[in-house]
Structures are given as C-alpha cells and as structure tokens.
Amino acid sequence: MPKKPLLLTILDILTLILVPAALGLILIYTPVEVNMGPVQKVFYFHVASAWGGMLSFVVAAVTGALYLLRRELKWDWLSQAAVEVGLVFGLTAILSGMIWAQPIWNTWWVWEPRLTTTAIMELIYLAYFILRGALSTPESKARLGAVFAIISVITVPITFFSIRLYRTIHPVVIAAGSDAAFSMSPRMQTAFFTSLGVFTILLADLVWHRTRLAQLQSELEQKGLAS
Amino acid sequence: MIPDTSADMVLGFAVILGVLLVYSLSIFLRARAARQILKDDEDGD
Numbered sequence: 720m721p722k723k724p725l726l727l728t729i730l731d732i733l734t735l736i737l738v739p740a741a742l743g744l745i746l747i748y749t750p751v752e753v754n755m756g757p758v759q760k761v762f763y764f765h766v767a768s769a770w771g772g773m774l775s776f777v778v779a780a781v782t783g784a785l786y787l788l789r790r791e792l793k794w795d796w797l798s799q800a801a802v803e804v805g806l807v808f809g810l811t812a813i814l815s816g817m818i819w820a821q822p823i824w825n826t827w828w829v830w831e832p833r834l835t836t837t838a839i840m841e842l843i844y845l846a847y848f849i850l851r852g853a854l855s856t857p858e859s860k861a862r863l864g865a866v867f868a869i870i871s872v873i874t875v876p877i878t879f880f881s882i883r884l885y886r887t888i889h890p891v892v893i894a895a896g897s898d899a900a901f902s903m904s905p906r907m908q909t910a911f912f913t914s915l916g917v918f919t920i921l922l923a924d925l926v927w928h929r930t931r932l933a934q935l936q937s938e939l940e941q942k943g944l945a946s
Numbered sequence: 947m948i949p950d951t952s953a954d955m956v957l958g959f960a961v962i963l964g965v966l967l968v969y970s971l972s973i974f975l976r977a978r979a980a981r982q983i984l985k986d987d988e989d990g991d
Contacts, residue, residue: 738963742959742963751948753948754949755949755951756948756949756950756951756952756955757950757951757952757954757955758951758952758954758955759951760955760958760959761954761955761958761959761962764958764959764962765958765962768962804969807965807966807969810965811961811962811965811966814961814962814965815958815961815962818954818957818958818961819954819958821954822949822951822954921966925966925969925970925973928970928973928974928977929973931977932973932976932977932980935977935980935981935984936980938980938984939980939983939984942984942987944983944984944987
C-alpha cells in the first residue's frame, strides 16, 4: 500500500474546512424563504448530495469502461469506490428530501417521477454489490462490475430529466425564468453553487479514500486473507 | 407569516452530515482493519 499522497491530505483538510463553512454560509448568509420557512435551507445540501451521487455514478461508468479497455485493476478500484460513495450521497439526498417533504407536502414520500426514479437508481446500484459478492474471482468481479456500472448509468439521465419530462410535484430548481419552483436571490445562488462545489470536493475526497481501501482489499484477496 | 420549520431544518442537516460522517468513519475503520491484517501477515502471526 503506497503512502498517503500529499494531495489527499490537502483534500482532507480542505473538506474539513469547507463543509462547516458552507453550512455556516447557509445558516447565516442566506435569507429564510417566505413560504417554506427555515427547512428550505436543507435544499442546498439536498441538491448537492443528489448532484454528488449522480456524478459519482457517471465516474463509475467511465472508469468501468476504462477497466474493460485496459484491464488494469486500478480502474476497477475506482469504479467500485464511485458506486459506493454515489450510493451514500444518493441516500442522503433521499433522506433529506423526505425530511423537507414532511412539512411542505405533508407526507414523507410520494410516488412521483423524481422520487420513484431516484429510488430505482439507488436499488439498481445496490444490486452492483450483490452481483460482485456472488462472483468468485477478482477478474470476473471487475469485468461484470464494469459492465453493470456502464449499463446502470442510464438511470442517471432518466432521474435527472424525470421532473422535466413528466408531470410532477417535485420542484424544478434549475430552470429558466418562471419555470423554476422559486426564484433564488443572489445570496441563495451563492449558497447553492458553493454547496455544489463543496460537495464535489467532498465526493473526490471520499472516492479517493475508498479507492485506497479497495486496493487494500484487493491485496488481502490476492494473499487469501480476505474474510 | 413565515412557517416555523426550524426543527425540520436541524433534522435535515443532522441526517445529511451524520450519514456522511458515519460513512467516512467506516472507510477509516475498514482500512485500518485491512492494514492490520496485512501487517500481522507480514510479521508471520
């Protein structure tokens, strides 16, 4: 196992500073939305989590394709790391969305297009680990895992565009003019884009750490020490 | 009148940050356990 790179340490420190800073920005700097009240502030991290999850699944597909082309295990480590971190980000997006929905929609869950496609996307990526667990050799895990990650990425645009393609009660945030669910003031926009940036850095940090863990697990497997 | 949904906001942030914190901790602990097994193997235990 190679030593921890300096860049990863810098990324760790940056993440530890930026996440609380983004939270502070949201709590102190952004105005309270008049119709929803303070719970609307969850939206900044909710959207950033969903963005992180979808980006991670795209990374998993790209690195999966790179594994199939080059047959180097490092791409498989990165792909499985991206799927796992994407699942966690997707889970936080779903849970925070439910917490927002309870006071706003008066229900925790509605089977509308965005929520349904997000749930399906999460379940499909959960199956990725069930598939890997059912295979015996590292090569078959990597090969079929890569194919699965590439095919599953179709759920990302379906989920993203679901609120634009179908009638739904889910707010459309990024839209031109009057199509948006609520108009964001300049302060809200600052917090929104800051959260997206911070969660992208957090995503990179977690994926990198998880990739190093996958490398360690691969070493254990090669030595017959994996449980 | 602006509705008071402060408790929901606190719960929302707590869940997001809590899940991410627990997951980060799980990566750290799994990596530490794996390194320990490799070290024990190298030491001939």
